[in-house]
Amino acid sequence: xxxxxxxxxxxxGESIESKxxxxxxxxxxxxxxxxxxxxxxxxxxxxxxxxxxxxLLHDVGKISIPAEVLNxxxxxxxxxxxxxxxxxxxxxxxxxxxEFPDDVLPVVQSHHERWDGTGYPNGLRGGEIPLGARIxxxxxxxxxxxxxxxxxxxLDHDEAMALMRQDAGTHFDPRVFQQFEAVMQExxxxx
Numbered sequence: 001x002x003x004x005x006x007x008x009x010x011x012x013g014e015s016i017e018s019k020x021x022x023x024x025x026x027x028x029x030x031x032x033x034x035x036x037x038x039x040x041x042x043x044x045x046x047x048x049x050x051x052x053x054x055x056l057l058h059d060v061g062k063i064s065i066p067a068e069v070l071n072x073x074x075x076x077x078x079x080x081x082x083x084x085x086x087x088x089x090x091x092x093x094x095x096x097x098x099e100f101p102d103d104v105l106p107v108v109q110s111h112h113e114r115w116d117g118t119g120y121p122n123g124l125r126g127g128e129i130p131l132g133a134r135i136x137x138x139x140x141x142x143x144x145x146x147x148x149x150x151x152x153x154x155l156d157h158d159e160a161m162a163l164m165r166q167d168a169g170t171h172f173d174p175r176v177f178q179q180f181e182a183v184m185q186e187x188x189x190x191x
Contacts, residue, residue, distance in 0.1 A: 006049075009056045026143055031055035034139035036183045037176065041135070050100065051132050054107030058136055061091030061108070073150040085120045088112055106130040111137050116170045126173075134173040138164070138180045141171070157188075 034055045038048055062070060065087060069080045076084060091108045110124060110133035117125030119137075129137075145160040155163070161184065168177040 006052065006056075009053050012057065012060065026147065027056050027059060030058065030136065030139045030143045033142065033183070034136045037135045037139065037179050038132070040179050040183055041131075041176070047103070050104055051107065051135075053100065054104040054132060055136050055139070057091065057095065057104070058108050058111050058140065059087065059091065060094055061087035061089065063094065064090045071150050075151070085112070089121050103130065103132050107132040107136055109133070111140055113137065114171045115173050119171075129173070131176075134176045135180075138172050138176055142180070142184075157184075 031052050035048060035052050038051050043051060065083055069076065069083060072080065088109050088111060092105050095105060095108065107130065110122070110129050113119035113122065113124040113129040113133060114137075115126060115129070115134070117123050119129075141164060142160055145163065146154045146157065148154045161181070164172070164177070165181075168174050172180075
């Protein structure tokens with residue numbers, strides 16, 4: 001049952017990305033990286049399965065964002081930025097009628113929260129942010145930095161890692177970031 005379910009969720013993730021020309025494959029890449037970090041942090045198989053579901057659906061709220069906002073090559077207006085910042089909550093609203101285990105919706109809701117409390121949508125800080133959302137947030141930022149966007153070209157791996165390293169302890173949970181670095185080092189070694 002898990003394989004067909006994941007395939008449906010993966011296809012839903014692809015439909016999310018169909019409006020955003022610059023994030024094709026984003027949900028799958030983020031999910032794969034986030035699951036590697038979560039596995040390294042000791043998530044058992046069942047928890048890892050549902051975490052993958054949440055990771056694949058983390059941007060589902062973008063379905064409610066107009067394509068011209070998602071693909072805008074210029075700086076977003078205050079109104080457009082407010083709409084973009086609403087996508088985690090919009091995602092939870094879209095998924096509210098589906099009976100997921102407890103940790104799926106918090107991942108969708110909180111993946112843009114920051115360790116220092118300056119994230120959105122709820123300004124959660126530190127341990128208030130669900131662990132899955134902290135893991136997903138690191139993977140999401142890495143993929144966003146290394147992917148070409150309408151408003152800028154992607155960074156290479158080393159540039160992205162250096163930039164993110166500066167935010168360990170402010171944007172990112174330092175413990176999660178340490179595990180992320182270990183996963184990325186393994187990937188570089190395995191080539």
